[in-house]
Amino acid sequence: xxxxxxxxxxxxxxxxxxxxxxxxxxxxxxxxxxxxxxxxxxxxxxxxxxxxxxxxxxxxxxxxxxxxxxxxxxxxxxxxxxxxxxxxxxxxxxxxxxxxxxxxxxxxxx
Amino acid sequence: xxxxxxxxxxxxxxxxxxxxxxxxxxxxxxxxxxxxxxxxxxxxxxxxxxxxxxxxxxxxxxxxxxxxxxxxxxxxxxxxxxxxxxxxxxxxxxxxxxxxxxxxxxxxxxxxxxxxxxxxxxxxxxxxxxxxxxxxxxxxxxxxxxxxxxxxxxxxxxxxxxxxxxxxxxxxxxxxxxxxxxxxxxxxxxxxxxxxxxxxxxxxxxxxxxxxxxxxxxxxxxxxxxxxxxxxxxxxxxxxxxxxxxxxxxxxxxxxxxxxxxxxxxxxxxxxxxxxxxxxxxxxxxxxxxxxxxxxxxxxxxxxxxxxxxxxxxxxxxxxxxxxxxxxxxxxxxxxxxxxxxxxxxxxxxxxxxxxxxxxxxxxxxxxxxxxxxxxxxxxxxxxxxxxxxxxxxxxxxxxxxxxxxxxxxxxxxxxxxxxxxxxxxxxxxxxxxxxxxxxxxxxxxxxxxxxxxx
Numbered sequence: 206x207x208x209x210x211x212x213x214x215x216x217x218x219x220x221x222x223x224x225x226x227x228x229x230x231x232x233x234x235x236x237x238x239x240x241x242x243x244x245x246x247x248x249x250x251x252x253x254x255x256x257x258x259x260x261x262x263x264x265x266x267x268x269x270x271x272x273x274x275x276x277x278x279x280x281x282x283x284x285x286x287x288x289x290x291x292x293x294x295x296x297x298x299x300x301x302x303x304x305x306x307x308x309x310x311x312x313x314x315x
Numbered sequence: 316x317x318x319x320x321x322x323x324x325x326x327x328x329x330x331x332x333x334x335x336x337x338x339x340x341x342x343x344x345x346x347x348x349x350x351x352x353x354x355x356x357x358x359x360x361x362x363x364x365x366x367x368x369x370x371x372x373x374x375x376x377x378x379x380x381x382x383x384x385x386x387x388x389x390x391x392x393x394x395x396x397x398x399x400x401x402x403x404x405x406x407x408x409x410x411x412x413x414x415x416x417x418x419x420x421x422x423x424x425x426x427x428x429x430x431x432x433x434x435x436x437x438x439x440x441x442x443x444x445x446x447x448x449x450x451x452x453x454x455x456x457x458x459x460x461x462x463x464x465x466x467x468x469x470x471x472x473x474x475x476x477x478x479x480x481x482x483x484x485x486x487x488x489x490x491x492x493x494x495x496x497x498x499x500x501x502x503x504x505x506x507x508x509x510x511x512x513x514x515x516x517x518x519x520x521x522x523x524x525x526x527x528x529x530x531x532x533x534x535x536x537x538x539x540x541x542x543x544x545x546x547x548x549x550x551x552x553x554x555x556x557x558x559x560x561x562x563x564x565x566x567x568x569x570x571x572x573x574x575x576x577x578x579x580x581x582x583x584x585x586x587x588x589x590x591x592x593x594x595x596x597x598x599x600x601x602x603x604x605x606x607x608x609x610x611x612x613x614x615x616x617x618x619x620x621x622x623x624x625x626x627x628x629x630x631x632x633x634x635x636x637x638x639x640x641x642x643x644x645x646x647x648x649x650x651x652x653x654x655x656x657x658x659x660x661x662x663x664x665x666x667x668x669x670x671x672x673x674x675x676x677x678x679x680x681x682x683x684x685x686x687x688x689x690x691x692x693x694x695x696x697x698x699x700x701x702x703x704x705x706x707x708x709x710x711x712x713x714x715x716x717x718x719x720x721x722x723x724x725x726x727x728x729x730x731x732x733x734x735x736x737x738x739x740x741x742x743x744x745x746x747x748x749x750x751x752x753x754x755x756x757x758x759x760x761x762x763x764x765x766x767x768x769x770x
Contacts, residue, residue: 232356236386236417236526237451241473243527243706244352244386244417261527289354289716296710298669299531300643303618306535308586309561310611310620 206287207250216279222247222254223274233274233287240276247274248291252283269294327408328398328767332573335398336632338692338761342367343377343431345411346698346722347755348744351388352705353716355750358382359389361413361424362754363431364722364742366698374740376747378432382422387415388705391756393456393463395423395484398767399509400460406484410436411758412463414453416704417526419444419467421453423486430760437486445471447488450480452522455504457768464492468502468522475521477502495552501540507548508571509770511578511595514546517566528706531619534586539565543582543591545601557603562587568627572634575769579655581606583625583639590628590639592655606658607650609641612670621669626703627687631694632764636661636729640685642703643669643711647685647725649734661732664725667701669711677741682718683708689757690764694729696737698722702753719744719751 206212209231216225223245226233236244243261248270254277262271271294274287285291299305329335344366349359363378382389395410396403409427414420419441426433445451450467457464461484467477476499481492501518508514518540519525524533533539541563547554559566564586571580578595590607611620623641630637630652637650637658645668650658665673667681674680683701690697701720702708708715721744724737745751758766 232385234352234354234356234386236351236388237473237522238418239472241469241523241526242417244388261523263527263530263532266527289352292709296528296706296713298617298711299529300614300617300619300621306531307619308531308534308564310587310622311608 206285208286208288208290219278221275222277222279226274234289235275238275240273243273243295245274246271246292246295248286250284250286253280254278254283255280266295271295325404326401326406327396328401328762330401331769332632332634335692335762335767336694340693341691341759341761342370344689344698344757344759345426345433346700346757347389347392347413348379348747348752349388349702349705349755350749350752351386351417352709353751353753356385357749358385359387359415361389361411361433363433366724368739374742376742380424380433380435382415382435383438384415384418384420386417387420388417389413389755390416390704391455392758394458394758394762394766395463396458396461397762399458399770403460406461408762412456412486414456414465415441416452416454419451419453421486426760439486439488444480444488448480448491450478450491452477453480454502457505457507459507459509459768460770466502466505466516468519473522473526475501493551498542498553498556499544500542503540503567504569506569506571506580507768508575508578508580509548509768510575512548513578514548515569515571515580515582515593516544516546517569517582518542519565519567526706528710534564539586541566543569555601559584559591562589562605563591566591570628570630570765572630573632573764573769574634577634581628581630581637583628585625586622588623588625588641590625590637590658594655604656606656609644612644614669629688629690629764631690631729632692633694633729636694636727638688638690638697640688640699641668642684642686645670645672645684647688647697647699647734649727649732651732662727662734664734664736666699666723666736676723676736677738679721679741679743680718681721682714683712683720687756689759690727691759692761692763695727697725697727697734698757699725700754700757702755705753708753715753717751719747720754722754722757
């Protein structure tokens with residue numbers, strides 16, 4: 206984990222990353238534990254993971270490199286940026302981005 | 316406050332809304348404080364806030380009741396008993412039921428033994444609820460007599476439409492309350508009016524959709540609701556579903572008149588930022604009409620018009636005023652609804668918001684905007700907090716995770732209309748001992764304008 210002084214963990218191929226982290230007594234953001242709520246999102250800087258139930262991330266979030274630690278299982282050695290401080294690209298104000306669906310909202314000039 | 320309730324009656328609450336209005340002024344209030352999504356790995360907690368202007372600790376958090384688990388996202392809460400069992404001397408308003416929307420854990424908190432320092436009485440494990448009922452993501456808690464009903468927004472895996480959880484008065488899981496949810500695509504808030512055998516429920520989205528944040532693509536794909544459901548309350552089944560159409564996108568908070576003989580009620584369509592009114596006409600036919608329309612605003616540099624986002628609405632105990640918050644624009648509004656088909660705007664204040672109209676209030680920089688509101692029983696003091704939901708906060712008001720939330724009081728003129736921000740009251744949750752916390756729903760020990768129902 207790059208932003209935790211490169212703390213490292215041995216994670217089994219079929220083990221969720223958060224389980225290995227918590228087993229060593231470390232705390233990271235966590236919520237639903239089934240891949241549904243995004244609280245545990247982390248940025249994958251290097252490596253590959255398998256996410257059987259990673260339903261909460263949309264395409265934009267996935268292509269920005271985010272994974273969910275409660276469901277992600279490593280396929281290779283991974284380098285991660287974790288915690289809320291890694292969430293800079295996770296959230297956007299949807300009214301501030303173009304190119305997507307525009308709901309039927311009547312606008313008035315400010 | 317508990318003694319006052321006991322003096323006036325046999326069971327909890329009040330004989331009527333008119334009696335509730337005459338209750339003594341609230342001295343403390345309870346507010347949900349949230350660390351989920353702030354970077355502080357501590358459990359969420361219930362804050363007790365001193366709101367007695369004569370007290371030396373006025374406008375301060377005087378107790379913090381911490382839950383045992385990190386990451387619950389405490390959200391809404393309800394009482395074990397309200398005016399709906401006013402004639403049942405076996406019951407008392409003693410416990411707040413506080414669910415975690417992300418974990419489905421339920422916390423039962425005793426507020427009666429020491430109202431100034433509530434304590435955790437019992438925990439119901441979310442995994443047990445999921446296993447027994449295939450429901451998750453609890454939202455609104457209402458009691459009915461000695462029973463407790465909770466709207467649940469998803470199945471055990473976070474898919475729509477969810478359903479309703481039934482707990483008994485000892486907080487044991489009885490199973491699912493409803494018999495039939497045919498037509499319900501999603502679940503959210505509900506309110507009932509027993510003298511007319513009516514219940515109304517609304518639609519947000521599946522937990523797997525709204526938990527990660529708000530994406531307009533999901534609206535386009537039909538993953539958010541636009542229907543409301545009128546229930547046959549006794550039969551626990553949906554009698555009629557109304558599609559509110561493109562002016563009724565994401566109907567969330569729903570309120571009946573407090574008068575138990577009335578069939579009138581209101582729902583805020585959050586994304587469309589319209590308020591709809593319903594009632595049964597003289598022939599007993601259900602009528603529903605849009606009565607308030609908040610225009611979206613074209614913000615410079617934003618390609619999509621930004622709606623007000625009506626995230627909470629509330630009706631005063633005398634049924635004369637409707638209040639709501641525009642969480643993106645940053646204003647709170649008061650409407651005279653003496654004629655419920657023709658609401659008249661009578662008051663408006665600005666607190667924070669994305670339009671930049673009130674970045675500082677009472678000397679405090681506001682990271683957020685008016686969101687949850689709770690009104691005193693006498694209709695004069697509106698308590699306002701600023702957080703909506705951790706992931707949505709992080710999208711629209713990312714500074715809130717470092718700055719924390721606030722609570723303000725807006726003084727309401729309930730004779731001639733009008734609102735002003737109280738200059739003497741501010742709770743800055745940015746200064747909490749364990750770090751900045753978000754602040755969400757508020758309740759009063761003696762019942763409030765969104766808890767009590769009369770049978």
